[in-house]
Amino acid sequence: MLSLLRIALRNLFVDRERGLLLFLVISSASAVLVGMMSLTAGVATEQRKAVKTLISGDLNVGGYFKVHPDTLAPVIGETPRVRGVVEPLLPASCALRERGRGQAAVGSGRHRARSFMMSLDVKQEQASLGLMPLEKGSLEALDRPHTVALSQPMAERLRVQVGDVATIYAEMVGGKRNALDVEVVAITGRAGFLGEAAGILVSNTTLRELSGFRSESSSVLQFMCPEGTDLDTLGGSLRQGLRQAGFEVLPASHEAYGDKVSPLLRENWAGQRLDVSTWEDESSFLSFVTDGLTALTALVGLIGLAVVMVGLFVSLSVSVRERTREIGTLRAMGMHRRSVVGLFVLEGLLLGLLASAAGALLASLLCLLLRGTVPLPAPIASLFFSETLPLEPHLPAVVLAVLAVTLGAVLASIIPAARAAALSPRSAMESL
Incomplete structure (x- = not known):
């Protein structure tokens, strides 16, 4: 050899x-x-x-609520009870954050643009705010009532700057339309296609007022877990636990929140349904x-x-x-x-x-x-x-x-x- x-x-x-x-x-x-x-x-x-900074946690427990079959609101009506079920099933190393989500339109003068809307708790998410790209203004200012942060593409289409006043139009839980005048306190930087898909950022308090949610309600519970966590197995455990607690839970599907809205809206049912998804599901688009x-x-x-x-x-x-x-x-x-x-x-x-x-x-x-x-x-x-x-x-x-x-x-x-x-x-x- x-x-x-x-x-x-x-x-x-x-x-x-x-x-x-x-x-x-x-x-x-x-x-x-x-x-x-x-x-x-x-x-x-x-x-x-x-994705994990702007629109999703590693694991998400979201809600869809219908007052009657032809309306749909992204809300967990019994958020404290849902938290009581899922938190004991999660590893202690997973951190929880409550957020809101939905779709809304923003208008300023003759200009109007529609986008995905997210909300967060400014005081509890200082670390997340530091990861978000920022062009102008301050994201900490979202803690003030009636404020909004717009993505750079949204701000360009609306021709607004920090300090300008805009109007957010959204649908409330019962299907009625609501409008809220807000001050633009920040313009976020480009975050890939998420700059288009998640262009409106407000506080949880502002979202509750705009959408007519109760003070203890949230749209989604997001859990941030360590690297290496088996999210699919953990998600299956959460679905089983929620069903055993009496909640109606949607079957697992590799779809984002926005992709599920239209099919659920066409279904003839009323009440509360929950959904468990991973960050990969929410970023499938x-x-x-x-x-x-x-x-x-x-x-x-x-x-x-x-x-x-x-x-x-x-x-x-x-x-x-x-x-x-x-x-x-x-x-x-x-x-x-x-x-x-x-x-x-x-x-x-x-x-x-x-x-x-x-x-x-x-x-x-x-x-x-x-x-x-x-x-x-x-x-x-x-x-x-x-x-x-x-x-x-x-x-x-x-x-x-x-x-x-x-x-x-x-x-x-x-x-x-x-x-x-x-x-x-x-x-x-x-x-x-």
């Missing part, structure tokens, strides 16, 4: 120009694959951060971003592997023809066919492993250097949920890229190796 390794290493250095070209091709394919995987992971992280990047990464990887395999196949095939005398001589000296196959496969393995490892390492270092430093144009920033290029290299992804490219190199060397092994010892004499 050591002799085969020495011969393989010598052959890689004999034709340096061809070897260097193959090294560059293989390392480039590995580097591009690592870069795409880092971008996909970074976008997924930024999206998750934005954004899955096209990460799914698209994952598909693009797979496509780029396949193209890179194809280039590596074709290049290495052609190079080794030429090498077999050029080394006919050498192969025949080795066979005449007693080298078995399987050893000849092993020699060429080993050459492909060494070249693929060394080049892919070098490319992956270089790409990882470059991603770490460029992370958070490359500004993005507004359309791409909205798509990636970040103002700068979100690159997040992970060791498992780097190892996967190296293994995939190396495997492609090994597979590409099998047919040339088999051709080399098929040469007889007489080839050495015939090539003289």
Whole structure:
């Protein structure tokens, strides 16, 4: 085995120009694959951060209430009782926050825009406020009555600034329309597509007044749990516990709150129904971003592997023809066919492993250097949920890229190796 390794290493250095070209091709394919995987992971992280900051907890217990079948309000009518059921079922490490949600329109002068509306408790969510992107004003000012924070796209459409007065129009629990004059105290920064989907932020108190909720009611109980928590299993436990307590709970579905409103509104029932969802459910309408990047990464990887395999196949095939005398001589000296196959496969393995490892390492270092430093144009920033290029290299992804490219190199060397092994010892004499 050591002799085969020495011969393989010598052959890689004999034709340096061809070897260097193959090294560059293989390392480039590995580097591009690592870069795409880092971008996909970074976008997924930024999206998750934005979703869990603005519209969802790790786990959510929400309510849908109908006074009569043709109305629907996003409220938990018996919030204290629901809390009493779910809190004992959750790990002590999960933190609770009460929020409100719904849809509303905001008007200012001749301009009007409609968007998703969220509310929060300013005093209890100081940490969350610090994570929200802010362009102007102060989110702490939402603690004052009749105030609102608008996303930058909403503010631009309404042509309002901090300090201006706008009017929020929303539907109350019983189906009547309500309006409330509010002061714009903050303009939040762009948060990807959530800047469009969650453009209105108020306090829980303002939302209760606007929607006609009782003082102890909330739209949704959101639980923030540590990394690694099995949210699906925990959500199943909450559904079972709520049903045992006498609540009617919707079946599990991978849909966001807004996607459930229209189907529930068409159903002929009245009363209270609860829903348990994860942050992935609530962000399902954004899955096209990460799914698209994952598909693009797979496509780029396949193209890179194809280039590596074709290049290495052609190079080794030429090498077999050029080394006919050498192969025949080795066979005449007693080298078995399987050893000849092993020699060429080993050459492909060494070249693929060394080049892919070098490319992956270089790409990882470059991603770490460029992370958070490359500004993005507004359309791409909205798509990636970040103002700068979100690159997040992970060791498992780097190892996967190296293994995939190396495997492609090994597979590409099998047919040339088999051709080399098929040469007889007489080839050495015939090539003289």
